[in-house]
Structures are given as structure tokens and as C-alpha cells.
Ligand SMILES: Cc1cc2nc3c(=O)[nH]c(=O)nc-3n(C[C@H](O)[C@H](O)[C@H](O)COP(=O)(O)OP(=O)(O)OC[C@H]3O[C@@H](n4cnc5c(N)ncnc54)[C@H](O)[C@@H]3O)c2cc1C
């Protein structure tokens with residue numbers, strides 16, 4: 001069940017180069033959101049009609065935290081929000097992570113795929129190791145330490161393992177039964193292949209361009225291995241059946 | 253204050269108000285039903301459906317543009333069997349007119365779909381999307397040649413049980429000729445406009461923003477083109493018109509009605525606000541009450 005709300009900006013911080021951290025006060029959205037779900041944020045400039053999907057980074061009662069990178073017109077507008085601003089949002093949207101797992105977990109976050117993993121790391125009740133991959137500048141890494149052992153990989157080698165999250169796994173000899181990942185497509189592909197090669201369960205969060213953000217327009221599909229029960233073709237809606245998928249059920 | 257009569261009648265089917273949704277922007281209403289009671293709509297128009305499931309186009313399938321968007325979904329649909337079992341069944345619970353939008357790759361596919369739908373109760377009207385690629389004619393849409401449009405209208409009308417709305421593409425030299433061709437073929441009503449073919453290039457990636465290269469443009473940015481076309485069609489035929497293209501407010505809808513439309517559809521604006529249709533319905537009622545308009549016929553085509 002998704003809600004349309006006018007949320008209020010409680011605080012805004014810049015936590016890295018172009019990365020912003022905003023807390024909103026919501027009516028129901030924060031209470032109902034689970035890890036892996038996202039919300040739709042609408043521009044005040046109505047020439048930008050379509051919502052921007054942003055993952056739930058954390059919730060606290062009726063407070064919702066979004067962490068995003070300002071990459072284009074819409075997210076630049078959001079980066080200029082001020083405390084007290086009223087913002088149209090809709091959600092929570094999508095199918096999040098299954099939290100029933102009790103087996104040893106490896107949580108991977110890459111770049112701007114890191115924020116949603118904070119909520120997962122907080123809510124998942126099992127032994128957890130967390131591997132965060134950055135280009136160079138770190139953000140949110142200290143907050144993850146509350147929830148598990150944190151390992152870092154940076155492309156430029158300025159912190160932790162030089163390279164990507166799987167380089168860190170190799171270098172440090174990390175191992176677990178279940179993998180969770182959100183990040184750029186090459187990383188997700190590598191983790192899917194790793195999971196298959198090592199016979200592990202893996203759950204990955206996908207991105208696709210969205211128009212309705214609620215399952216009605218069929219803009220946001222990904223390719224599925226089997227015929228999907230809703231679409232009756234090998235397409236699944238990232239906004240509805242996803243964004244979190246079993247890595248084995250999607251072709252990426 | 254005048255009691256506003258919002259009822260309209262298209263080809264013998266009464267709608268409680270003149271507002272429906274544009275095909276493809278509302279699914280079959282399931283997702284929107286979490287936000288409001290679908291019975292408040294004059295009609296529900298479903299996403300295009302064909303006799304067999306269609307995969308649609310590769311992604312990205314859409315790109316935002318200023319005041320609008322491009323889409324190339326490629327008419328992904330689950331096929332008529334699932335559609336009838338699941339979607340038509342879902343819609344039964346709602347007290348509103350049900351319009352099924354039909355697509356096909358060939359005349360035979362359209363005819364087969366319409367024949368199949370003739371046996372289905374709870375479908376009140378058919379909307380025939382003739383902007384689909386005609387595989388037999390090398391991918392050219394039925395919707396761009398008057399003769400092809402007349403033929404397909406005739407073929408569909410022969411087997412249809414429900415009134416037939418022919419949906420016109422704006423990507424033509426003369427929309428009036430297309431409208432007259434559908435009228436000659438026996439259409440009961442017309443709807444327009446479908447999307448306008450456009451293109452967006454992602455400068456950073458140095459390639460097309462959508463995988464299909466071109467996409468159909470919709471949203472507020474297309475409204476003036478749509479209003480002009482509704483006006484031309486209203487003057488070219490005597491068929492009732494369902495007007496659409498960029499409607500996001502009651503005033504937008506009223507423009508179409510004053511240009512000659514009997515009803516209107518809200519499409520892309522649903523993506524900005526799922527409650528847009530309700531706001532349009534309330535806004536039209538309020539306008540009628542404030543201006544002492546008792547029946548929409550008083551302002552339909554009033555611009556002359
Ligand atoms: C499920 C999901 C969760 C996401 N979570 C986050 C998050 O927590 N933090 C964050 O920084 N970003 C997140 N993103 C990416 C974010 O939605 C885009 O960066 C944002 O839409 C860009 O909008 P813009 O107007 O700034 O950019 P523009 O490039 O100007 O946007 C133009 C259009 O493309 C769409 N678009 C552009 N990039 C993306 C993208 N990567 N994915 C989907 N649509 C895109 C926009 O929504 C808009 O419709 C998420 C995307 C998805 C699909």
C-alpha cells in the first residue's frame with residue numbers, strides 16, 4: 001500500500017561531494033517502509049512531471065531519511081530543499097528484502113547504492129559483514145559500524161582494498177551464506193556471477209527509468225528468467241516485483 | 253446555483269461524467285484503486301491488449317522531456333486470455349464504463365481480438381489503437397493511411413458487439429482525412445490524440461535516450477497540438493470525440509470540450525499525481541456551477 005503525502009523537510013546535510021542526506025517528517029510512509037523499498041519524490045517544477053525514485057535509507061518512527069546524489073535537474077532541485085519545505089512524496093514502493101534470513105550475510109553497497117543497505121544492515125537479524133565500495137570519498141561508512149563488521153574498497157585505493165567490493169572479499173577472505181547487494185550494474189553482475197559460482201543465495205536491487213512508479217505503465221521492466229506471473233512475458237516491473245530480486249530470477 | 257449535469261452519452265453508452273483515463277497510463281486500474289474509488293470515473297480505458305502476450309521493447313522505454321515524456325513501451329501486454337480472466341474480472345466491481353483498448357499486428361489479429369471481446373460481458377466499449385505497427389505492410393501503422401484506417405474500421409465493425417472508438421494518431425498530414433476515413437468505415441466514435449513521435453538524445457552517453465530510438469511524446473507539452481486536432485476533427489465528422497493529450501487540470505479538459513470533444517482522457521498527468529482525474533472531474537463541475545452551465549452540451553464545440 002502506497003500513500004501520497006506532503007512531507008516536511010526536517011534537516012538537510014551534505015555528506016560528501018554531491019551527496020545529500022535529508023530527513024523528512026511523513027504521516028504513514030516512514031512507518032510502513034521496509035528495507036529495500038523506495039519512495040517517489042516529485043519536483044516542485046511541474047515541467048518535470050515524473051517522480052524521482054529514491055531508496056529508503058533509514059526510518060525512525062514517522063521520520064524518513066533519504067540519501068541521494070545530485071546528478072541531474074531533479075536531484076539538484078532536491079539538494080536545495082530547506083528545513084520546513086513541503087515536498088510531495090509517494091510510497092513506500094516496491095518489494096524489499098526478505099528479513100527472515102538468519103544465516104550469515106554479506107551486505108554489499110556500491111556508490112549511491114550504499115544508502116538503502118543501511119536500513120537492511122539495521123533490520124537484518126543475523127551475523128553480518130558489510131562491504132562498501134566507493135570511488136574515492138567515503139560516506140555513511142561509520143554508521144554501518146553499529147550493525148556489523150565494515151570493510152571498505154575504493155577505486156583509487158585511498159581507503160581499504162584498492163578496487164571493488166569483490167576484490168575486498170578476495171583480499172580479506174570474506175565468506176557468507178547469503179549475499180545482498182545494491183550498486184552499479186557491473187557490480188551487481190559480478191555479484192550474481194560470484195553467487196552462482198559459489199552456490200550462494202543472492203538478492204540484488206535493480207534500477208530502471210520509471211514513469212508511474214506504481215506498476216501501471218510498464219516503463220521499468222527488467223528481463224526475467226521465467227515468464228512472469230503478472231506480465232505473462234519474461235519481463236518484471238522493477239517498481240513492483242522489484243527493486244529487490246533474487247539474482248537468479250533476473251537476466252542482467 | 254445551477255445543478256450541473258455531467259452525464260454524457262457516446263454511441264448509446266451513458267457515462268456519469270466526461271472523464272476517462274488514457275490507455276497505457278492507468279493499467280487496468282488495479283494500482284490506482286489503492287488511491288481512490290474507480291467508480292468515480294466516467295469510464296476506465298485499459299492498456300492496449302492483443303490476442304497473445306507481447307514482450308514490448310527493450311529498456312530504457314521512457315525519457316522525461318520538459319513538460320512531457322517520450323515512451324516506447326512497445327505495447328507489452330499479457331494477452332487477451334489473462335486480460336479477460338484477471339483484468340476484466342477485477343473491473344466488474346466498479347460502477348463505471350469499461351473501455352478495452354485493442355492492438356494487433358495485422359487486420360486478422362484485430363478482428364480476432366474484437367470477436368473474442370464480443371463474447372465478454374462487462375466490456376462496454378472498444379477503443380482500437382491503429383498506431384500499432386502493421387507487420388504485413390512492413391511496419392507502417394494502420395493509423396497513417398486513410399484507406400488502411402477505413403478498411404480496418406470496417407473489418408472490426410463487422411464483428412464488434414460493443415461500440416467502436418477508433419483512436420487516431422497525430423503523426424499524419426491530415427487528421428481530418430483520417431477521421432473521415434474512420435467515419436466512412438463505420439466508427440461509432442473517435443479518440444485523439446495518440447502520442448507524437450519524438451526523439452531525445454543523451455548527450456553524455458552520445459546515444460538515444462530510449463532504446464527504441466524514437467518514442468511517443470505525451471504530457472502537457474503536446475496539449476496545443478491535441479486541441480487543434482480535436483477542433484479539426486470535430487469539424488470534419490459528426491462522430492463523438494474523446495479528446496486527450498496533455499490534460500492535467502479541469503481547464504485543460506474544458507479546452508478540449510470547447511474545441512468539440514464530448515469526453516476527455518487524462519494520461520501522463522496520472523504519473524505526476526494519481527488523483528488528477530478526480531481533480532479534473534471536480535473542477536469541471538465547479539466551472540459549470542459557477543458559470544450556470546446545466547449541461548456540457550452548452551459549451552461543447554462552443555468556439556465555433
Ligand atoms: C529503485 C530506485 C532507487 C533509487 N535510489 C536512489 C537513492 O537512494 N539515492 C540516489 O541518489 N539515487 C537513487 N536512485 C537513482 C535516482 O532515481 C536518479 O538519480 C534520479 O532519478 C535522477 O534524477 P535527475 O532529475 O536528477 O536526473 P536526470 O538525469 O535529469 O533525470 C531525467 C530522468 O531520468 C530518470 N533517471 C535518471 N537517472 C536514473 C536512475 N539512475 N535510475 C532511474 N531513473 C533515473 C529520472 O528519474 C528522470 O525521469 C534510485 C533509482 C531507482 C530506480
Ligand SMILES: Cc1cc2nc3c(=O)[nH]c(=O)nc-3n(C[C@H](O)[C@H](O)[C@H](O)COP(=O)(O)O)c2cc1C
Nearest residue numbers: 274275276300323381445446470471497498519520
Ligand atoms: C506510458 C504510455 C503508454 C501508452 N500506451 C498506450 C496504449 O497501450 N494504447 C494506446 O492507444 N495509447 C497508449 N498511450 C497513449 C495515451 O493513451 C495518450 O493517447 C497519449 O499519451 C496522450 O495523452 P496524455 O498527454 O494525457 O498522456 C500511452 C501513453 C503513455 C504515456
Ligand code: FES
Nearest residue numbers: 213215217218239
Ligand atoms: S514505473 Fe510504471 S510500471 Fe514501473
